[in-house]
Amino acid sequence: MIIIAVMACLAAYLAVAGPAALVFGLLSQAIFVAPGLLIVRAIAPSTGWLAIAAFGPLIGQALGSLVMTLLWVAGGRGPWLIIAAPIIVGALIPLARRLEGRWTLPATAKGDSIAAGLLIVLVMLVVAWPFAHVGDITPAGQAYRAYFTADYVWRRAVVIELAKGASPLPVNPYFAGDVLHYYWMPHILPGVQYRFAAAWASLDELLLIQSISIDVFFILFLYGMARLFRVKPWAAACGTAFVIVSTSFEGLYALFDFSSKNVSIAAVRDLNIDAISRWYFQGIPIDGLQRLLFYQPHHIIGYCIGLIGLVALAVRARAVDPAAFFVSGICLGLSIAISSFAGLMVTSAAMLYELVGVVRTLDWRRVITHAIAAAIPLLASVGVVFWLGYVDRSGSVVEFTVNPVAVHRFWWTTFLSMGPILIVAALAIPALIAERRGLAVLGALTVTSIVFYFFINVRDHQDVYVGWRVGHFMFMSAAVVIGVLLEYLSARPSAWQPVLWGVIVAALLAGLPTTIIDIYNTQDISEHGEAPYWTLMLRPDELQAFDWIKKNTRLDATFQVDPMIRFLDGWAYLPAFAERRMAVGFPISMIPLRKYEQGSNAINAIFDEAPLAAYERGIRAGVHYVLIGPPERKAHPGVEERFNSIPNQMPLAWKNGTISIYEVRQGFPQF
Secondary structure (H helix, E strand, O other): OHHHHHHHHHHHHHHHOOHHHHHHHHHHHHHHHHHHHHHHHHHOOOOOHHHHHHHHHHHHHHHHHHHHHHHHHOOOOOOOHHHHHHHHHHOOHHHHHOOOOOEOOOOOOOOHHHHHHHHHHHHHHHHHHHHHOOOEEEOOEEEEEHHHHHHHHHHHHHHHHHHHOOOOOOEOOOEOOOEOOOOOHHHHHHHHHHHHHOOOOOHHHHHHHHHHHHHHHHHHHHHHHHHHOOOOHHHHHHHHHHHHHOOOOHHHHHHHHHHHOOOOHHHHHHOOHHHHHHHOOOOOOOOOHHHHHHHOHHHHHHHHHHHHHHHHHHOEOOOOOHHHHHHHHHHHHHHHHHOHHHHHHHHHHHHHHHHHHHHHHOOHHHHHHHHHHHHHHHHHHHHHHHHOOOOOOOOOOEEEOOOHHHHOOHHHHHHHHHHHHHHHHHHOHHHHHHOOOOOHHHHHHHHHHHHHHHHEEEOOOOOOHHHHHHHHHHHHHHHHHHHHHHHHHHHOOOOOHHHHHHHHHHHHHHHHHHHHHHHHHHHOOOOOOOOHHHEEEEOHHHHHHHHHHHHHOOOOOEEEOOOOOOOOOOOOHHHHHHOOEEOEOOOOOOOOOHHHHHHHHHHHHHHOOOHHHHHHHHHHHOOOEEEEOHHHHHHOOOHHHHHHOOOOOOOEEEEOOOOEEEEOOOOOOOO
16 A cells, blocks of 8 residues: 555656656655654654654654754855755754653554555545646646635745845845745745755746645644544544545535526536635635645644644653653744744643643642743744744734624534534544543643634734634544544444444535535636636746746846736735745735735835836835736726836836836846
8 A cells, every 4th residue: 555655646746846856856855854753763762653654754844944944044045954954953863862751652553554555645636636737837828726826826935035045034025125024934945945946946846846745744644643542543544534535514515505596516616615604604714624735834834743742741651741841842832933823822722731730630830840841942932933023013913802703603604614523523522531542632722723713813814814723723633533433433333323324424425525626626727707816827928027037137126016906816926926026015925914005005106107206106115127917007007108208217128918027227237
């Protein structure tokens, strides 16, 4: 089975990258995670390969990202970072040996290799088809399914900015004179890769190689976490597979809705299928884990290293163990530095779990020693977050209030968004009561997630951001719960057993349409139906313009388009594809949005006001070039005639059939 899994991975890799990019991407990724494997092996030398494969890659990825980021801020920019960061992380291996015996990690059992292999094949079946169509060259241009815009295209922009090597911190490509206020640490490896290999490996190739690799690490982690709680291999594999392919009734609802209205089933191609609860019923959308696999390797790293820190509390061998809490604090701190909000959630769950344990034992000495041990790395991580410029102090980011979207039609939207998991989790209650497996730690995560869902909101994300993080944590925890249920039912035959198995299978089948439709829609790069913006198509003229820009303008050149009319599907147009910064943009990924909105409204006048006034506005804003495409031409009639009237100040630098680029000349070097 392992051979089949390797072949499936190789097929997926070959579908997204050429030989040169593939060798470089896989080799550098392997070097990067290798110390994590050795660290876990040092902690648990006699457990076999399972714990090493399940937890080692993500530990290596998280620690490597931290070390490489520190080297980057210190001035390191060369490909040597790919070697240096793992070597430094490897220095922890002797220290890890001293931690042997502090945690009960799962021993490799018969059936683990078959289960792991099947799960890897499952993940490749989910992601390979969509990944193979990322950036496809078609007769109409280069196509990116717009499902990817919010995460994948933004990821492109972040990695491009890192690859430029601004010192000491990356520049904000959407606001001139600002640093990048975003958790950019997990993107540091592809940033270094692209900086070194851009001449012979495309950015899409490098990003998709990393995505496939981290997706494999993720499925092994989920399986390993279930095995950590003593779930048998077959049940752990089934629970893990369940939460990947069947988390939502939204696809089934859409099919039923269309059928009842005599609408063609093909219309599901025009739906954001895993967000029906939002678009139809104005509730918080809860994305399934298939979307985590598609778009968000950075969140996978943050989630998993945080969960490692959390479950390390539950499986520690000693009740009082400051060293174990220090290690847990490191993992939780890494989670905060990699995926800040998710890290905050899982850290809160860890605090709740330990607090309940202390109250039950009344061991207050334990509170002090454990709190100090965990606080040291956690406080350091908070310092890193501020030091790296993640936090934009132009406005508050988090609100502590009852989220009105969370309480709107809560029962119906929640059942729609995560019905299969809720049904099976309800069936698992007797098993959870009867089976004492230390699952209280996942209960703490559930309680924390519920509190965050209702009472904590991230601004400028239409009040829905928390739902994505909560859903992912709930589904990941459910892999363990479902595994426990399946094992419990198989071991206790009863008259009700056929009925219970029937309910589980029905829930699984009812959740499959959402995932199947989502896989199809994510790979569908055609332009069709009433939602042509589902596909972001870079036309041949635009690709030609981007090529000219990359070859004829400086890396730090600032370009400007109309950010307001490109807000919906082109907000990352210049930074992600032309690889140039904007004086002002309107990025949906950056918060708070107020300064971007104000700046965009101000810069828009450049397209409508008198030519010399527009030129002066461009100079003040730090604009080096203005790009006029069909959206600008349509929204601002006569804009090119106005710019053409001042050739000394704004000469036409380049033009093809649909794109014109004007230079804003003054104090900027000529090329």
